[in-house]
Amino acid sequence: MILAKSLMPSDGLQLICSIALIVLGIAMFLTVYRILRGPSLPDRVVALDLLAYFATGAICIYAIQFGRSSLLIVAVVMALILFLGTAAFAYYIEKRANP
Amino acid sequence: MNMSELLTAFLLIVGSGFCMIAGIGVLRMPDLFTRMQASAKAGTLGVGCIVLGVATNFQDLKVAAEASLIIAFLFLTAPIASHLIARAAYFAVDTKNRRLECDELAGCYDPETHTLASERPKDGVWIRRDVPEIDD
Numbered sequence: 001m002i003l004a005k006s007l008m009p010s011d012g013l014q015l016i017c018s019i020a021l022i023v024l025g026i027a028m029f030l031t032v033y034r035i036l037r038g039p040s041l042p043d044r045v046v047a048l049d050l051l052a053y054f055a056t057g058a059i060c061i062y063a064i065q066f067g068r069s070s071l072l073i074v075a076v077v078m079a080l081i082l083f084l085g086t087a088a089f090a091y092y093i094e095k096r097a098n099p
Numbered sequence: 100m101n102m103s104e105l106l107t108a109f110l111l112i113v114g115s116g117f118c119m120i121a122g123i124g125v126l127r128m129p130d131l132f133t134r135m136q137a138s139a140k141a142g143t144l145g146v147g148c149i150v151l152g153v154a155t156n157f158q159d160l161k162v163a164a165e166a167s168l169i170i171a172f173l174f175l176t177a178p179i180a181s182h183l184i185a186r187a188a189y190f191a192v193d194t195k196n197r198r199l200e201c202d203e204l205a206g207c208y209d210p211e212t213h214t215l216a217s218e219r220p221k222d223g224v225w226i227r228r229d230v231p232e233i234d235d
Contacts, residue, residue, distance in 0.1 A: 007157060009107075009156065010100055010104060012100045012104070013100060013104045013107060013108055013156075016111055017111065019115075020111045020114070020115035020149070021115075023115040023116070023118065024115050027115075027118045027121065027122030028122070030123060030125065031122050031125055031126070033126060034126050040131065041191070042184055042187060042188035042191060043134065045184055046125065046131070046135050046184060047125055049138065049180060049184075050121060050122070050125055050142050053118075053121075053138075053143070053173070054118055054142070054146070056150075056169070057114065057115070057118060057146040057149040057150075060146075060149050060150050060169075061111065061115075063153055064107065064111070064152065064153055069153075069159065069161070069162045072153065072162060072165045072169070073165070076165055076168055076172070079169050079172040079173050080172055082176070083172070083176035083179070086183065086184060087180060089187075090180070090184045090187040091187075093184075093187040093190075093191045094186065094187040094190055094213070096191065097191035
């Protein structure tokens with residue numbers, strides 16, 4: 001079995017990756033707070049959408065930090081699935097508002 | 100750190116900064132539609148910068164193809180998703196709780212078929228009827 005080509009970053013880039021992950025984590029916490037608090041259902045859907053964006057970015061930063069380019073496939077799939085979920089939510093919100 | 104790693108670090112910092120701005124905007128903005136603006140613009144730009152950083156880090160054709168695929172998906176689907184959610188929210192959210200500064204679409208939607216007219220009909224048939232309040 002051929003392992004995926006691994007390209008470990010230098011120490012400085014690893015520090016930058018950790019900082020970027022921490023910043024993304026704080027942004028995720030803010031978004032989760034909006035999901036829990038959001039006054040209406042569309043607010044929650046918007047925040048959930050943004051949370052999935054952040055997860056895509058976090059996967060990409062992980063791919064840099066561990067030198068595994070094969071992790072990017074997960075981000076591709078996530079960018080595809082995310083749109084379907086939002087579209088389905090929008091469809092049912094509109095249906096429920098005016099049946 | 101060589102040149103490509105410097106470029107990667109710059110793109111990562113800019114991208115995570117934009118993601119942070121998007122998170123703050125979603126938390127702090129007063130209204131659903133302004134929140135959606137922060138989410139769609141700043142979030143997409145931030146994640147796009149991060150994915151571009153991945154492409155500059157690995158310097159591989161396969162990785163660059165996957166990164167451009169992610170960027171294409173994000174930049175194609177984010178405006179469509181925002182439009183769908185904004186349209187659904189315009190019908191769903193109660194008018195009194197919405198707190199809009201100006202509502203230029205008032206009375207322009209057909210309440211039955213949800214189609215948009217450019218101007219209000221003369222006989223006033225297309226006035227938006229009161230949508231029931233939704234408990235969430």
